[in-house]
Amino acid sequence: MKTTKFACIIMLAISILSCSSDDVNNDNITGTGVLTVEFDNAYNDSDLLLETSVYSAVDTEKIWISDVKYIVSNIRLEDEDGEVYTVPKNESYFIVNESDENSLFIDLSDVPAGNYKKITFGLGVDQEKYLEGATGQGDFLSKAEEAGMMWSWQAGYKFFVYEGLYTSATTTTETAFAFHMGSHGTALDNYKEITLDMPTTARVRTDISPVVHIVSDLSQVLDGSTQFKLDDAPQIHVDAVKSPQIASNVSGMFMVHHVHN
Amino acid sequence: MHQHSEFAPECDLCGCSTSSGSFGFGSLKNSNFVGVRYIYQSFESKDGIFENSPTSKESFNTYQVWGRVPITENFYVSSIIPYQDLYRDFTHRTEHINGIGDMNVIGWYQLTFYKKQKAGDVVFSTEREPSGHRIQFGLGVKLPTGEFEESLTDYVNPGFQVGTGSWDGIFALNYGYSAGKIGINTTATYYAKTANKNDYRFGNQFSYASNFYYSIPKTTFIAMPFVGVSGDVYDSIEQFGEVIPETEGHSFSGTVGSEVVFNKFTVGANYTFPIQQNLFGDNVHAKNKFSLYLNLTL
Numbered sequence: 001m002k003t004t005k006f007a008c009i010i011m012l013a014i015s016i017l018s019c020s021s022d023d024v025n026n027d028n029i030t031g032t033g034v035l036t037v038e039f040d041n042a043y044n045d046s047d048l049l050l051e052t053s054v055y056s057a058v059d060t061e062k063i064w065i066s067d068v069k070y071i072v073s074n075i076r077l078e079d080e081d082g083e084v085y086t087v088p089k090n091e092s093y094f095i096v097n098e099s100d101e102n103s104l105f106i107d108l109s110d111v112p113a114g115n116y117k118k119i120t121f122g123l124g125v126d127q128e129k130y131l132e133g134a135t136g137q138g139d140f141l142s143k144a145e146e147a148g149m150m151w152s153w154q155a156g157y158k159f160f161v162y163e164g165l166y167t168s169a170t171t172t173t174e175t176a177f178a179f180h181m182g183s184h185g186t187a188l189d190n191y192k193e194i195t196l197d198m199p200t201t202a203r204v205r206t207d208i209s210p211v212v213h214i215v216s217d218l219s220q221v222l223d224g225s226t227q228f229k230l231d232d233a234p235q236i237h238v239d240a241v242k243s244p245q246i247a248s249n250v251s252g253m254f255m256v257h258h259v260h261n
Numbered sequence: 262m263h264q265h266s267e268f269a270p271e272c273d274l275c276g277c278s279t280s281s282g283s284f285g286f287g288s289l290k291n292s293n294f295v296g297v298r299y300i301y302q303s304f305e306s307k308d309g310i311f312e313n314s315p316t317s318k319e320s321f322n323t324y325q326v327w328g329r330v331p332i333t334e335n336f337y338v339s340s341i342i343p344y345q346d347l348y349r350d351f352t353h354r355t356e357h358i359n360g361i362g363d364m365n366v367i368g369w370y371q372l373t374f375y376k377k378q379k380a381g382d383v384v385f386s387t388e389r390e391p392s393g394h395r396i397q398f399g400l401g402v403k404l405p406t407g408e409f410e411e412s413l414t415d416y417v418n419p420g421f422q423v424g425t426g427s428w429d430g431i432f433a434l435n436y437g438y439s440a441g442k443i444g445i446n447t448t449a450t451y452y453a454k455t456a457n458k459n460d461y462r463f464g465n466q467f468s469y470a471s472n473f474y475y476s477i478p479k480t481t482f483i484a485m486p487f488v489g490v491s492g493d494v495y496d497s498i499e500q501f502g503e504v505i506p507e508t509e510g511h512s513f514s515g516t517v518g519s520e521v522v523f524n525k526f527t528v529g530a531n532y533t534f535p536i537q538q539n540l541f542g543d544n545v546h547a548k549n550k551f552s553l554y555l556n557l558t559l
Contacts, residue, residue, distance in 0.1 A: 045311060046313040047313055199506055200504075215310070258310075258506070261501065
């Protein structure tokens with residue numbers, strides 16, 4: 001009697017433990033879904049706050065940020081088998097603007113259902129697109145003009161805009177700084193592509209819309225592979241030496257923090 | 262439009278832990294009983310992924326019907342049926358969920374140890390004298406009787422659920438010793454968890470609790486104050502078979518309390534305070550807990 005009961009409980013436990021989930025990768029994956037890329041701007045480990053927080057930059061410099069904008073383009077997703085989905089080129093140009101909450105979320109629709117492990121995107125506008133001429137830009141040209149992301153058609157797009165005020169040991173009154181980085185017409189190409197690994201898989205399904213949450217650490221702009229002291233140059237717009245350095249600092253500021261499925 | 266998706270990883274803090282081994286499955290003396298228990302737990306969690314993200318405060322109220330009934334002399338069954346009433350306070354809003362939680366059923370087999378008879382002793386009685394040591398082996402299941410809402414895993418901490426939605430195996434070991442006025446009661450429990458229908462699998466969990474008590478007999482009642490330690494260790498959460506980073510952790514707590522036994526009733530109260538913890542990349546902090554129970558001895 002006693003042994004029977006004990007045996008029953010053991011059997012019950014074993015049967016429960018053995019009914020783990022089936023291998024989800026064997027699902028028949030068809031159709032398309034939506035994948036959202038979220039750009040969450042940060043400064044070191046803190047959520048970026050415009051116009052309210054003072055941040056430490058290089059040496060004694062303190063900055064107060066009023067504007068963060070960048071162009072994200074040519075998004076590609078790579079799945080677990082190395083297959084790449086490329087978002088149609090003419091639908092793949094976006095302006096991320098910290099002051100506009102909606103611009104921080106990029107919805108990609110018609111993404112083939114799949115298990116994605118990597119994301120690639122461009123920072124700025126590639127020469128191929130630029131060489132399509134003003135009419136080839138579609139409505140992105142007017143969007144960029146409205147957002148202040150163009151110098152002029154000849155000079156080209158601003159890929160990255162970073163503005164605010166700063167002080168330092170030697171500059172004690174608040175002084176404006178502005179970094180505007182882009183390609184210089186066709187003379188200098190500062191467009192860069194960034195590929196990021198996802199810590200977990202983004203599972204696009206007809207009924208699952210993953211969010212790829214990217215953190216952009218703006219502290220890298222002044223304090224990245226190249227260090228910029230604002231006392232040396234508080235305004236950098238078109239600069240054949242410094243613009244490529246800013247471009248590589250900016251391209252190093254992104255990471256996928258996590259993925260929601 | 263978009264809800265800003267914040268991410269505060271959390272373990273299976275409520276679904277299982279309120280009926281877990283770190284709170285105990287019965288009274289100090291491990292008698293057979295039916296009763297009711299109230300557990301209050303509070304946590305502070307980061308509502309977001311940044312250092313300067315706001316914190317939220319969680320208050321978990323759990324009301325349980327619990328009991329332990331004998332089947333044979335050495336075999337008995339214990340069960341806990343919880344009702345969860347959970348609050349989560351953000352800076353500008355409060356979330357509230359409630360409902361039946363996950364019940365568990367455990368079958369126990371008791372080994373009682375007897376004093377050795379010394380060679381040459383003359384045995385007058387056929388009754389052997391218990392040595393005071395008892396070991397109980399438990400094997401049970403946690404049922405998915407509480408509702409698991411997948412949407413909650415996306416936007417708030419995944420532990421804020423009335424249930425885990427999964428069938429989990431429970432392996433428990435209880436050791437008790439009493440001699441005269443003092444006694445000790447120690448429980449170690451392992452939860453082997455399975456994935457729920459959303460392919461969300463809370464991390465396996467090891468829970469332990471050990472209490473030392475002292476009996477103070479009075480004319481109409483017996484007071485049994487106790488002190489003890491308890492803790493939980495959690496493995497990482499997995500979804501679709503992938504480990505979700507920063508979802509493992511542990512906590513270690515101290516407990517003080519007392520049981521009072523009069524006639525067939527036992528009233529118990531205890532207060533648990535965290536001593537050391539690291540839950541989920543330190544994004545979750547367990548605060549104080551307390552519980553109250555009233556049992557009728559069978």
